[in-house]
Amino acid sequence: MPASSAIIGLGHSAIARTPIGSARELAAAAARAAIADAGLAPSNIDGLLLNQSALAPPNSLPLQMIDDLDLRDLRLLSIVEGKGASVLQMLQQATLAVMHGMATHVVCVFADAPVGAGKAAGASYQNEAPLTGVPGWEGRYELFGPVGSYALAAQRYLHDVGAAADALAAYPIACRRWAALNPDALLREPLTAEQYRAARFIAEPLRLLDCAYPVNGGAAVVVTAVERARDGRAAPVYVHGLGQGHRTVARLAGDDDAGTAGMLAGRDAYRMAGIGPRQVSLCQVYDAFSICAPIALEDYGLCARGEGLALIAAGATSPGGPLPMNTGGGHLAHAYLQGMTPLAEAVRQARGQGGARQVERNDVILVTGSGGRLEYHAAAVLSPHAVL
Amino acid sequence: MNPMPSPLSDAGPVEAGRADPGGADAGPGDAGRLDINRGAAEPCALADEFLLRIGQRRLCVARCRASAAVLPYAAHRRPDEVSWEDASGRARLASFTVMWQAYRAERAVPYNVAWVELDEGPRLISTVAVADPRALRIGMALRARFDGDGKLVFDPDDEPPPRDGATR
Secondary structure (H helix, E strand, C coil): CEEEEEEEEEEEEECCCCCCHHHHHHHHHHHHHHHHHCCCCCCHHHEEEEEEEECCCCCCCCCHHHHHHCCCCEEEECCCCCCHHHHHHHHHHHHHEEEEEEEEEEEEEEEEECCCCCCHHHHHCECCCCCCCCCHHHHHHCHHHHHHHHHHHHHHHHHHCCCCCCHHHHHHHHHHHHHHCCCCCCCCCCCHHHHHCCEEEEEEEHHHEECCCCCEEEEEEEEEEHHHHHHHHCCCCCEEEEEEEEEECCCCCCCCCCCCHHHHHHHHHHHHCCCCCCHEEECCCCEEECCCCHHHHHHHHCCCCCHHHHHCCCCCCCCCCCCCCCCCCCCHHECCCCCCHHHHHCCHHHHCCHHCCCCCCCCCCCEEEEEEECCEEEEEECCCCEEE | CCCCCCCCCCCCCCCCCCCCCCCCCCCCCCCCCCCCCCHHCCCCHHHHHHHHHHHHCCEEEECCCCCCCCCCCCCCCCHHHEEECCHHHHEEEEEEEEEEECCCEEEEEEEEEEEEEECCEEEEEEEEEECHHHHHCCCEEEEEEEEECCEEEEEEEECCCCCCCCCC
């Protein structure tokens, strides 16, 4: 089937574990880099979609960013908020606009600056976890931040599949193997099972090394219509499938045998692309916590239910394996740019710019986003080919 | 373990008035970074009614008058759309985590946070009163209790009634 849109530009700001500017400044730098990467000028851009971290102060990336980027006469402008699904929701909105002539070149940008001077990055994620649905309730039990919620999901997953308490180690170990091949990754040293077990628990069974590596930084893409895909300087990356799926608190109790709402997102994305999960050559999934990876493999039909972690442990998703996953090192070892980490790596792999980590088969790339407490999901199918 | 007298049966009638959320809203989170889309943060009549009863040491569930279904606590409804009833206090441990990171200085770690499924259906966050978190098992039977501070906690229930469909 023919593609629906094309990504013709990819850009990053500087990325660091120290303060290097506001989220707004980093977003502007990333957007400018993406526009230049596409071989375009700000005057060519008529659409701007903004995604700030859901945990950052409101209006961290305001609509006034029009001026930061010297844009004028925009036909599409919006802040998109769907938690970890936001970046792929921007891609969906941009695709719909360019398909129908409501915009020509749309910049989609994410940036965040959670790492402050003299405080742990984790301090930025300490909000009360809304699970019960009663304001103030989780605070009584001192359940703060997303890590505790994902620990509940992880504990249940390990119980349901009969895995050992430290079985999640396989995933961060695989991420480091990819990161070792990625000069831009922030945690490139190999990780052994012993080192994993020596890492401190944050919320059992999740250890520090099961959690995303927070950074200050931003990334952006430029989306255009398929007919214009060759206007750019770089090889276009075609968008073939898009989907969303949302359901309130799922998977924390394990009774969702059918999986999370990621299944809905995947079903739509595959159908739109005219493919099935068997055609997926590699995947870039949203993995803010290690438990997200096996759940995504299962929800997106890349393995049978309950087999995701075993697949990772067997090396299937590692360098040289049959189903490469998170080939830059993902959120755990590359950098936590939320939904942009998987999307940007997918673009690099589709372009053949993966360097030492470039996979051989890049025909069909699944990208996922998920957020909240595994409630909000979006998926995309990308390819270097205009027709699948 | 000694069978617990029901902590839920000796509470008086619910009186009109606002629930006291116990000041628990004030988490130690970084005030500069607030979740702009936290679903639980909006005031809700149903949540207020739930907290009102909790303040009176009653664990209740809300039933939708239209569908007769027991509602999750996260549901938003007008007060006249639901009726309240005392929960049995019986529950199962759906999942748990042992927190090793203290989010306020005076908090001793580790402590456990439990994801509890009431026999009536709703799920809520709580804690299981066990000295050693290694005693926690997913699926274990629990019984609700209010501790000395009026906080809802759960004890392991050594003599749970058979669940629906279970053989005696």
